[in-house]
Amino acid sequence: MAVTDSPSSEIPGTPFRVLLPQVLPALVVGVAASLLFLGISTAAEKLRDVLWGTLPDAFGIGGFSALWTIVMLTTSGVAVGLVVWKVPGHAGPDSASTGLGGAPMAPGVVPGLLVATALALAGGVSLGPENPIIAANIALAYWLGRRAQPAVPGAMWVSLASAASIGALFGTPVAAALVISEALVGRPGHGSLWDRFFAPLVAAGAGAMTTTLLAHPSFDMSLPALTDPGWGDLSAAMAVATAAALFGLLSCYAFPHAHRAFRRLRHPMLMLPVGGLVLGLLGALGGHLTLFKGLEEVRELTSNIGGWSSGELARMTVVKLAALLIAASCGFRGGRIFPAVFVGAAFGLLVQALVPEIHPAVAVSAGVLGLLLATTRQGWVSLFTAAVIAATPAMLALLCLASLPAWLVVTGRPQLELDDSGAPLR
Incomplete structure (x- = not known):
């Protein structure tokens, strides 16, 4: 994941007066990142219900029959192919060469990327939403943030959007903190680790809480508990x-x-x-x-x-x-x-x-x-x-x-x- 140091990392012993103004932008980015994730997920789920439930029922075909599975995945390929081919921005970079983060894309790329992502999620493609959602949130936060607060370095918006997206996707800011800690290893910077984490963790917490309150996500698979390992x-x-x-x-x-x-x-x-x-x-x-x-x-x-x-x-x-x-x-x-x-x-x-x-x-x-x-x-x-x-x-x-x-x-x-x-x- 590409996380760029926030401005606080450049100031030794970052004081209260520097950290406090970061709270509101971090909260806004966190909530917005979660809402974007939930919006795309909800749209994909509703389309999935139509494609794998309503349509096959109307045709009298089993929703997960071999025939319908082949038809749906092939059709999904055609639909996403049209988006990549014709929609401005071509749905962003190839996912094969993208990870959890990266440089901000042009905002005009985001609609095509989100449409392609929703179509793939609904169509049954074996990929998750994490890379496109993070890329879209980085692009939007960077573009809007630079216009709303030109004095704030662009690196801050990238960092906030990355952390907020990971918090929203996993439903906890802990995942974002762990990813950011890996990204910051070996990077130059001043101030304590928690000063450098402060704003991204606010964004991650806001994103995670928004997702939790609205969607109640859980990774708990109800596995039998192991209480006394040997x-x-x-x-x-x-x-x-x-x-x-x-x-x-x-x-x-x-x-x-x-x-x-x-x-x-x-x-x-x-x-x-x-x-x-x-x-x-x-x-x-x-x-x-x-x-x-x-x-x-x-x-x-x-x-x-x-x-x-x-x-x-x-x-x-x-x-x-x-x-x-x-x-x-x-x-x-x-x-x-x-x-x-x-x-x-x-x-x-x-x-x-x-x-x-x-x-x-x-x-x-x-x-x-x-x-x-x-x-x-x-x-x-x-x-x-x-x-x-x-x-x-x-x-x-x-x-x-x-x-x-x-x-x-x-x-x-x-x-x-x-x-x-x-x-x-x-």
């Missing part, structure tokens, strides 16, 4: 996280090749419909749980622990990882964190089905940890997400230790993001 649980967590990281790296190594293959088609009206067709075929193979961004599907997956065969779990794990790879390669706009959470959870349940002695909470949270470390290389966010999924304080120490061998596996390896030349970031 050495066996620790070794299992380390083994599952490392194995999940290795599995996730498969997509990272394949990513530049898949991306290059779709780029040979050259035109968005070829790349995206072909990608949509492939996603439809994968969805028909994997079933409805392997569609969409994946967070609600994880809840359904983990609500039936013991009810899935190892074959079903293996199929869903492989199909969802392949769907994430294709969706990110062919030009759809979206983020990779939420689909990776599903892959990690399914991987963990697969291991638990094969080795029933492993506690479900250990298997699922360690699987999510390993997959996110491999695909995002965001250590704190990976650890945070895995911990809140388990929702058991006793799991935190296990996950901290489990992250160490998994990190040794992934560090220095390609990640699921490319630079502008198409080469993988490391």
Whole structure:
């Protein structure tokens, strides 16, 4: 994530009189960022209900039948392709080369980006909203903020919008603080760490509270609680996280090749419909749980622990990882964190089905940890997400230790993001 230091970082021993004026802009940006996220999410959900419920019912076709899945994903590719081709700004940069943040886009790009994102979310594409929402909020906050308060450095608006968006997306400012702490490592700056965090945390808190009050989000998957972890649980967590990281790296190594293959088609009206067709075929193979961004599907997956065969779990794990790879390669706009959470959870349940002695909470949270470390290389966010999924304080120490061998596996390896030349970031 690209977070630029706020003005307070340039002033040694930042005083009260410098921090206080940052509160109101941070609150405004936080609430606005959350409202944008909720607006796009609500629009996508309503369109999803029409596309996957009302329409197939009207035609007398099963909403998640193989035929309808293939038709819908291919049609989604056509619709997003039209936006990328014809709408001013071309829906922003390729999601394959964007992470959690970046330089502000021109505001005219934002409508096309949000439309493409909503269409992909509603159509069942295996990408999340995080990257486009953060990019849109940065663009709008930078553009509006510079006009409302020209004396405030543009870097502040970027920092506030980034933090606010992450707080809104995860429903807590803690995630934003962890991401910002990674971004600030090695950056020059004066003042205490909390002085530098102050305004972004206000924005993140405002964004998180707005989302919580209006939408009540939760990452809690109601997994069986682990109250008394032992050495066996620790070794299992380390083994599952490392194995999940290795599995996730498969997509990272394949990513530049898949991306290059779709780029040979050259035109968005070829790349995206072909990608949509492939996603439809994968969805028909994997079933409805392997569609969409994946967070609600994880809840359904983990609500039936013991009810899935190892074959079903293996199929869903492989199909969802392949769907994430294709969706990110062919030009759809979206983020990779939420689909990776599903892959990690399914991987963990697969291991638990094969080795029933492993506690479900250990298997699922360690699987999510390993997959996110491999695909995002965001250590704190990976650890945070895995911990809140388990929702058991006793799991935190296990996950901290489990992250160490998994990190040794992934560090220095390609990640699921490319630079502008198409080469993988490391």
